[in-house]
Amino acid sequence: MLEFPYNTDCDLLGKFKIDTEYDIVTVRQVIRQYAKDMGMGIVDQTRITTAVSELFRNMYNYAGGGEVLIERGEVESHNALIVTCMDQGPGIENLELAMSDGFTSGQGMGYGLPGTKRLVDRFEIQSVLNEGTTVRIMKWK
Amino acid sequence: MSELLNVQNAKERIDRIEDILASVAAGDLDARIQSDIEDDFSGIEAAIDLLINDLTEELRQREKMQKDLENKLSKIQDQQKTILQQQEDLLELSSPVSKVWDNILILPVIGTLDSQRTQVMMENLLQKIVETGCTISILDITGVPTVDTQVANHLLKTVTAARLLGAECIISGISPAIAQTIVHLGIDLSVIRTKATLQDAMIFAMKQSKRADEMRTLSNIALTNENVD
Ligand SMILES: Nc1ncnc2c1ncn2[C@@H]1O[C@H](COP(=O)(O)OP(=O)(O)OP(=O)(O)O)[C@@H](O)[C@H]1O
Ligand SMILES: [Mg+2]
Numbered sequence: 001m002l003e004f005p006y007n008t009d010c011d012l013l014g015k016f017k018i019d020t021e022y023d024i025v026t027v028r029q030v031i032r033q034y035a036k037d038m039g040m041g042i043v044d045q046t047r048i049t050t051a052v053s054e055l056f057r058n059m060y061n062y063a064g065g066g067e068v069l070i071e072r073g074e075v076e077s078h079n080a081l082i083v084t085c086m087d088q089g090p091g092i093e094n095l096e097l098a099m100s101d102g103f104t105s106g107q108g109m110g111y112g113l114p115g116t117k118r119l120v121d122r123f124e125i126q127s128v129l130n131e132g133t134t135v136r137i138m139k140w141k
Numbered sequence: 142m143s144e145l146l147n148v149q150n151a152k153e154r155i156d157r158i159e160d161i162l163a164s165v166a167a168g169d170l171d172a173r174i175q176s177d178i179e180d181d182f183s184g185i186e187a188a189i190d191l192l193i194n195d196l197t198e199e200l201r202q203r204e205k206m207q208k209d210l211e212n213k214l215s216k217i218q219d220q221q222k223t224i225l226q227q228q229e230d231l232l233e234l235s236s237p238v239s240k241v242w243d244n245i246l247i248l249p250v251i252g253t254l255d256s257q258r259t260q261v262m263m264e265n266l267l268q269k270i271v272e273t274g275c276t277i278s279i280l281d282i283t284g285v286p287t288v289d290t291q292v293a294n295h296l297l298k299t300v301t302a303a304r305l306l307g308a309e310c311i312i313s314g315i316s317p318a319i320a321q322t323i324v325h326l327g328i329d330l331s332v333i334r335t336k337a338t339l340q341d342a343m344i345f346a347m348k349q350s351k352r353a354d355e356m357r358t359l360s361n362i363a364l365t366n367e368n369v370d
Binding site: 021022024025028032042043045046047049050053054057101108109111112114115116118119 | 253255257286287288289290291293294316317318319321322325326327328
């Protein structure tokens with residue numbers, strides 16, 4: 001399993017599995033609620049919800065599902081909502097390509113990953129071929 | 142010291158026992174020995190009858206249990222069918238396409254758009270366009286909380302397909318938050334005609350429809366004039 005270096009104390013808010021399209025919708029709603037509870041406005045709520053929706057769909061479409069970790073913590077003196085998506089799928093061969101606008105290996109639009117990066121305050125991605133992909137995003141309140 | 146057994150017609154009675162056991166084995170559970178003779182052999186005959194009774198009872202119970210189970214199974218299967226049917230109905234219901242004006246279709250989309258629902262929605266809309274010959278359709282997404290790349294992709298495909306059938310598709314109800322999010326995602330929806338609210342879309346569609354009517358009338362007049370000449 002891939003790991004990100006952590007230098008923060010975070011509260012674990014929830015841990016979920018994404019196995020079906022239905023999971024995508026329910027976990028997405030959970031995250032919207034957390035964003036709301038933290039006091040984010042409607043625009044930021046919509047951004048983080050859309051961002052995680054992209055990551056969930058990628059896990060569902062390309063890795064047959066995965067796991068989601070939702071945390072809240074102090075990052076660089078920001079009150080942050082942190083979502084980590086982990087899968088054990090095929091991994092991404094060319095990260096630079098995958099992160100570029102309009103690249104899709106399937107029938108998508110190819111804006112999921114680069115778009116997600118633009119929607120959040122912090123975006124980290126790790127991928128190892130035949131091992132899996134982990135994406136961690138953060139949104140400041 | 143040996144005692145003599147008191148057994149009458151031993152040969153026939155053993156033959157009868159064999160017959161009865163064969164009948165039972167073949168499934169005739171009513172077969173019994175029921176001998177009238179009272180002697181040293183009667184106990185065995187009675188015991189065999191009792192065993193057949195027990196066996197019959199057990200078999201009956203097992204049959205009953207199996208029937209109960211089968212009934213329950215078919216009930217569950219029926220329920221499952223109902224649930225599936227209801228799910229399908231819900232899908233249909235949640236994408237009701239209606240003709241609101243001479244030439245205008247409205248499809249209000251409510252809730253989340255997974256690929257299955259989007260498929261149904263798109264099929265309904267396209268079918269209705271063909272059925273009614275309407276040339277303007279309004280897809281109102283006020284009730285859609287999240288528009289990600291997949292939903293946007295589906296919307297684009299729906300609009301393109303409608304256009305191929307000769308209908309213009311207007312999308313209304315994109316909230317300011319969703320509009321900003323779409324821009325950040327980087328998706329270009331400029332090929333789609335969008336209106337802020339359903340009302341705006343209706344007004345636009347009616348003007349559009351009226352203009353098309355006028356054009357038609359004009360060309361009719363032109364044709365009539367040609368005929369006169
Ligand atoms: N979790 C993952 N596992 C394996 N491959 C992935 C994963 N996420 C993304 N990819 C690869 O990266 C490519 C780009 O992903 P991105 O989300 O940007 O676009 P897309 O999913 O193809 O289309 P869109 O998200 O616009 O509908 C994908 O086509 C896929 O090949
Ligand atoms: Mg994607």
